[in-house]
Amino acid sequence: MTYGGIVVITDSGASWHTAEHYKLTCQGVDACRTIAKTHSERIRNYKTEIEGVGRIYGIESTLTAAISSRESRARYVVHDGWEDWNPSRQAYNAWGLMQVDVNPNGGGHTARGEWDSVEHLCQATEILVYFIDQIRKKISDLSKEQQLKGAIAAYNAGDRKVHSYAKVEENTTGIDYSDDGVGRAEWYEHNRFNG
Template structure:
């Protein structure tokens, strides 16, 4: 006859064995969950930026980890240059950009592009629209917040509309993807830099990694880092 004490011993032994078997399963599940939440390149749309605002970086790299010297220093620009110079210009445009902050974030989510990068391009190209005349530059060649060149693109919508911004950011992502296809061995950072340059100058202008190390690209990245720290 089995004594009550023996039953307790058997149950305790089973509990220990079950816990030992279950631990690797739980650990494996936790690892899988962490791996899914962190994702991989490119960033997956299934991770909602509404639910994960601090994880949202877009699909094309993290601008905050990218090194940039900022705007170029030369004989005509000895003081307001470098990262500090880019940040200074970005700060000057911050007030003009604030009314578009919600729109920029919405378009960024739609195209899976970092809103801070969109804000930086707008700052560099049109100072938040402050220098435009009915949406055009002073020569009448470029249109809208992101200054689409009419010789390269056919702008849609009004100059500061959602339609314009969706078109412009869509063109930017198309250029990044084109650089990914053209240079599959490049890094994520190089693909982003190449896409930014191709957005303004065309894909044909890019042949080597040296081609993407330009004042335009470096200045935009430094401004983007500034705007990330200021709510974009």
């Protein structure tokens, strides 16, 4: 793929924080595999769309599947496409399978398409590609795979909060967003979205 291969990225998997959120007794790569497998049936419903978007942007479709798993549990937690209620704004912060940040004080994006549409998946993937470019400019001595992992962290925390590869997770949700994402993507890669 254009932006590096998921299966060669080093990851430590899901943190205890993330594992506990799913009521798991394991952490790390085992937790990623368990969560990815749990979401695989819902992910499989979007396999054709996810694979098509991956081909358009040169992003491994398993990464799109993994981000959808992490962000919306592959649609399980969305309410008419929305998630992450913000009481101070009296509005939701995120839209769709991949939870595009629509908070004006966050990503500030405008939701495109239906929450589970190819248009939404394209928008979210464009945001990820933007972050790959930003990380490449910011930390230029990284391999493609390291840039991709940094961009996955930036998809969650913003590129201003990714300062180095060594501390790529320090500002991400659960302190494991890219490690967990890569671990889930690897499971989807080996299982091609199947349960």
